[in-house]
Amino acid sequence: MSRSLKKEAILNTAEALFYDHGFHAVGLKQIINESNVATMTLYNHFSSKEHLIEEILKNRESQYWSYLNSSVEEESHDPFLEIVEAHVKWLNDKGKKGCMFLRAIEEFNGTNNEIESIARNHKNKVLGHLRDLGQKKGYSNYEDIAFQIAVLLEGATSMAEIVGAQQAGNQALCMVETLLQAWRS
Known part of the structure; x- marks a missing residue:
């Protein structure tokens, strides 16, 4: 998966999770797991939640x-x-x-x-x-x-x-x- 596709996967997954459950109810670990990306991939794109x-x-x-x-x-x-x-x-x-x-x-x-x-x-x-x-x-x-x-x-x-x-x-x-x-x- 290319760098831009990984970022898009993170954004799409996080948006859906936040929308369904709220911002505070969803952690980065859940976003990483459901986006199927490595922890460092998320942090390469976003410095924080x-x-x-x-x-x-x-x-x-x-x-x-x-x-x-x-x-x-x-x-x-x-x-x-x-x-x-x-x-x-x-x-x-x-x-x-x-x-x-x-x-x-x-x-x-x-x-x-x-x-x-x-x-x-x-x-x-x-x-x-x-x-x-x-x-x-x-x-x-x-x-x-x-x-x-x-x-x-x-x-x-x-x-x-x-x-x-x-x-x-x-x-x-x-x-x-x-x-x-x-x-x-």
Whole structure:
């Protein structure tokens, strides 16, 4: 296995384990065993568990933005609908067990500034993107709209773990359509 494939195996295995069990519940030994790599291989790529988590969060954020950017046309008549649709696709593909960023904030709150910072920055970046989009679309209440869509996305993510991604996504789509009608009135 090449060096890059080994790193990818570590990242994929660690992401799945952290997502399924939490960051503190998974040790490096388990990641090494399930990745089928040597201890030194892991340390050649990541100097610590925290650095591994940081890279996983950065990669996950990049994947999330790929979903949004590939689905949302800013010149669209309803970019907020497209954002919710992209988020629902993300939930079905990658988010059936809740939000890894919120889990990072919960588990590292006040204990590791870089991990918590990456997670909080992701949430703030989403909110900022929604705010910018609302402003570009000419909504005078774009701040409120950004918060409402952010709450809708977070609620759908949270509920995906409880009722399933499909049902949570369907409800989120119904809600955004209702919101869009209200904003146009």
